[in-house]
Amino acid sequence: MPERTSKSSGGGTRASKARAGGTAASRADRAAERRAAIVQAAMDEFIARGFAATRLDDIARRAGVAKGTIYLHFKDKESMFEELIRTAILPFVSRLAAPPPPSGSVRDMVEVLAKMFLQEVAGTRRADLVRLIIAEGPRFPAIADFYYREVVSRGLAAMRGLIQLAIARGEIREPKLVQFPQLMIAPMMVAVIWKSLFEHHAPLDAEAMLHTHLDLIFGARRPT
Amino acid sequence: MPERTSKSSGGGTRASKARAGGTAASRADRAAERRAAIVQAAMDEFIARGFAATRLDDIARRAGVAKGTIYLHFKDKESMFEELIRTAILPFVSRLAAPPPPSGSVRDMVEVLAKMFLQEVAGTRRADLVRLIIAEGPRFPAIADFYYREVVSRGLAAMRGLIQLAIARGEIREPKLVQFPQLMIAPMMVAVIWKSLFEHHAPLDAEAMLHTHLDLIFGARRPT
Amino acid sequence: MPERTSKSSGGGTRASKARAGGTAASRADRAAERRAAIVQAAMDEFIARGFAATRLDDIARRAGVAKGTIYLHFKDKESMFEELIRTAILPFVSRLAAPPPPSGSVRDMVEVLAKMFLQEVAGTRRADLVRLIIAEGPRFPAIADFYYREVVSRGLAAMRGLIQLAIARGEIREPKLVQFPQLMIAPMMVAVIWKSLFEHHAPLDAEAMLHTHLDLIFGARRPT
Amino acid sequence: MPERTSKSSGGGTRASKARAGGTAASRADRAAERRAAIVQAAMDEFIARGFAATRLDDIARRAGVAKGTIYLHFKDKESMFEELIRTAILPFVSRLAAPPPPSGSVRDMVEVLAKMFLQEVAGTRRADLVRLIIAEGPRFPAIADFYYREVVSRGLAAMRGLIQLAIARGEIREPKLVQFPQLMIAPMMVAVIWKSLFEHHAPLDAEAMLHTHLDLIFGARRPT
DNA sequence: AATGAATGAGGATTCATTCAT
DNA sequence: AATGAATGAATCCTCATTCAT
Structure with a gap:
């Protein structure tokens, strides 16, 4: 599940700097959750409509994230x-x-x-x-x-x-x-x-x- | 064979009147040829790209007809x-x-x-x-x-x-x-x-x- | 009804040359009929849809003539x-x-x-x-x-x-x-x-x- | 007054969260301005040309927005x-x-x-x-x-x-x-x-x- | 990191006009 | 004179991608 692929490398580092302790890693965790949600949603949509007919809008909506968020995890x-x-x-x-x-x-x-x-x-x-x-x-x-x-x-x-x-x-x-x-x-x-x-x-x-x-x-x- | 399906109605009737002899039927024939060209081109493009990714523009170009001509033969x-x-x-x-x-x-x-x-x-x-x-x-x-x-x-x-x-x-x-x-x-x-x-x-x-x-x-x- | 306006001037002349006698003027008559039909149809369509939304296709169909025929009577x-x-x-x-x-x-x-x-x-x-x-x-x-x-x-x-x-x-x-x-x-x-x-x-x-x-x-x- | 009608939903909510003080609301405000510009431009164009003859392109240009922006505010x-x-x-x-x-x-x-x-x-x-x-x-x-x-x-x-x-x-x-x-x-x-x-x-x-x-x-x- | 408003290139479709027959 | 197939410019609309917040 972790295999962060495209972008998103140092994010975690910076987050840990900012917080110090406590509910640490929660940022990274939430990012991972989001990514999983996108992956799941994208898979559903691609399967249902094929590559060309699938809209990123729909993926975003299904995943419960904003459209822009997808581009934080994938190049295009x-x-x-x-x-x-x-x-x-x-x-x-x-x-x-x-x-x-x-x-x-x-x-x-x-x-x-x-x-x-x-x-x-x-x-x-x-x-x-x-x-x-x-x-x-x-x-x-x-x-x-x-x-x-x-x-x-x-x-x-x-x-x-x-x-x-x-x-x-x-x-x-x-x-x-x-x-x-x-x-x-x-x-x-x-x-x-x-x-x-x-x-x-x-x-x-x-x-x-x-x-x-x-x-x-x-x-x-x-x-x- | 031309199984004229969608639009493009009358024409044929009148054409048959016009014929009678010689290099007749040229009008209807050319229409049939064009249709065949479109069908051929469309099949190639659809096979190569799938439905959604195929552009009617490309079909028209490949078939050697204008974009609008496609709509004389098919509804959409x-x-x-x-x-x-x-x-x-x-x-x-x-x-x-x-x-x-x-x-x-x-x-x-x-x-x-x-x-x-x-x-x-x-x-x-x-x-x-x-x-x-x-x-x-x-x-x-x-x-x-x-x-x-x-x-x-x-x-x-x-x-x-x-x-x-x-x-x-x-x-x-x-x-x-x-x-x-x-x-x-x-x-x-x-x-x-x-x-x-x-x-x-x-x-x-x-x-x-x-x-x-x-x-x-x-x-x-x-x-x- | 005659006020032939745009094009179509000498038509009658040529027709009378071609035929000589008999059912003469029938060509010109039929042309006049067609024109009247177009005028009537066009008026109906323009009234129903306004200028921009009216299609010449519909006018032609309603008048029972081919689209090209309209251009024999009107410039555009x-x-x-x-x-x-x-x-x-x-x-x-x-x-x-x-x-x-x-x-x-x-x-x-x-x-x-x-x-x-x-x-x-x-x-x-x-x-x-x-x-x-x-x-x-x-x-x-x-x-x-x-x-x-x-x-x-x-x-x-x-x-x-x-x-x-x-x-x-x-x-x-x-x-x-x-x-x-x-x-x-x-x-x-x-x-x-x-x-x-x-x-x-x-x-x-x-x-x-x-x-x-x-x-x-x-x-x-x-x-x- | 903006009676956001067609599309363009959420946004506002989140924006209000983001505000809190200062030059706040700028995002929503600018959206409202754009909408007003579109409305104004559209009214001008529609009045000048009627519904059918008005081009969305012209409305967009006159309003100073991109074509697609219109569709953020109106369905069609x-x-x-x-x-x-x-x-x-x-x-x-x-x-x-x-x-x-x-x-x-x-x-x-x-x-x-x-x-x-x-x-x-x-x-x-x-x-x-x-x-x-x-x-x-x-x-x-x-x-x-x-x-x-x-x-x-x-x-x-x-x-x-x-x-x-x-x-x-x-x-x-x-x-x-x-x-x-x-x-x-x-x-x-x-x-x-x-x-x-x-x-x-x-x-x-x-x-x-x-x-x-x-x-x-x-x-x-x-x-x- | 996350958002979503904004963009504008791209694509389907329409339709006035032409022209070979 | 009449036809209607063919054209392609014009137009609506969509959607991947960007970017200020």
Whole structure:
């Protein structure tokens, strides 16, 4: 949360000079709160309207700050957007970097991961974040690059590792799958997009779909 | 083809009177050409910048017409956008309605369809059209609705039919697949998005991925 | 009706050359009809919206001609407006120039005139014409000038003549009235404006008001 | 007085907090000044050109503010116009509501009122305001309504009261005048319109006309 | 640090006028 | 003579950004 990015460096120092003791740090704290509120509001607005159609006015109002305040934290609309997306993506990066869940079968490991993804992304505001990245990617190469580097490539690499393991263990028979870890993830992408666009046309049981998908890859479970 | 939609009414009638022979129809023809130029230019700009960031000025310049001319063909930016998307989607609708290719195995039929899709969508400007729909869908429910109704639901229905046939013939073993025709299509979606966003990071051999995917579903071909 | 003003001079000549005999003059006739239609339509629109807010498109549509046709008859919007107003005012000019109704008492003469005015102006579209002149006068000095010269000054002169006659005959006692013929006309102006603006708030019996007004000037009639 | 109407909300609150002493209120004051400048400039432009032909650009330039500033005070051109007219009319409303001048004869009372009106309206910019209302009334029913309700109906009611009093006192003999208080006011209307349109054709001595008019109604003064 | 009034470039839309047919 | 598609200047309005307080 702290990663103060754009401007706003020495502020705290000066504040501490001015006050000396007591309710110290409250200035900096309040600034951090404000920043968080802006980030939150901006994310909501960007998701709801896209980059170009989002008005800083609306962000400010939603965040409960004045328009000018935004410029104390971000250089301009564009860099706010880029920074925002990055900030929102980061939690996932750390999740991906986390130690793999030491489950029994690879299928179980994949299933746990995928369910977590579905629960925490599909059907939540984060699904729209993915949509936002897809939507604005071409106009914000920096974001597409970041997303590819930090999320996609890592995610696929991790998935490829699991596939290799599964093949080694005999859980997966199709060896070519190693070259296309995207196949493992494809249904999740579809689920995310579906929830964003078509859920009210026809609800999708993403988890059931996931199971079917895993059955295709790992072979159907034998109901002992 | 000109499906004159918004404004610009009469003209045609009178023009047809005027014709009768020779290089006739030139008036109406040129109008149709201009319209086509606008449509083309608008599609390019919308794909490149999204709805909100696209300037009618740029569309006009690119189409080689004056700004006002656009308004002879479209009511406003918004309806131009919606109409454009619809127009661009229509060819697919007719394709989907076309008689299914009477191939031997279902797998072959699916493979032919999928390759056609990859060739004509993934890697072409049409991939960006799909991206555009994903991007602007929530802000243009009419478009999302249209797309769902005309393309998604029909495509899935067709796919479901093929799956049922394949199951009946024993080509597919997993019966639950009938409930999730999306699984059949998921890799294509991923390919389309990938080409739009990440192709220059890491090229994707969509056809090879497709084969692998089909092997998972239909079982790997036995190299006799 | 013929007073072809702006352009369109030799048209008839050329037409007669082209045809020779038969349904001759039909071209010119049709042109005259069109012109009349345009004049009529333009007057309606100008009255309804004022000069600036009136669109030539609407005039053309209402007149049933193409927009370009208007320019065959008028140089531009402005001169069309000026010419129109003039044309519409002319009938009044001739009326004012007409021999005064040879009635018995001056009061009767004034009353006849005033009633005619009320019937033919107040409560009709012509009332709005007066309003239009009041409204656009300052921006079209040519029109204000014309109106003053042709209608106001003449009307006041005529009225002054009647007042003098009435004073000479002893029908009117107040000699200063000669200097303010406007006083004779004032209630009519008020009636015209009232009908245009406030009639639906509170209907005004203009004729009864007129009688009261004349009673003030000529003395109440003795109901013998 | 600033009756902040359309947009521009909060600000004031915070400003008052900030003040406390000295050259305080400067922020809010300057805003009020700007608003006044805009109102003044807008009134001038609207009077000079009418609603449709007035450009916000010109208003801004004349007021010495940027175009956007106008929109901090008014929602759009139309509501600016309506609000402006209302604001300009209000002083009259309060005047009309003021206690009637307790003069001797009713004639004197009417004369005082009428002279005041002539001095403060006819011949001033306010005459053009009346003209503007006549001109734009039909296109701005809200304005016509307001004007009728606040000015016309009240003014006529007041006049009717005076007429009744005069009749009771025997100053006026014509009893029907009670039904047409408009007759009392008609010359003033004519004077106002005359000043706007024809003053440079033929100057009008409105006061002398008024006297003549009052002589007609109250009977000529006997030059003792 | 925070505010929000002010700015003015920018963009959608309209409409008088032209001109090839 | 008549048409109406095409033009593009003109105009309203928005909104990112600045800056005095």
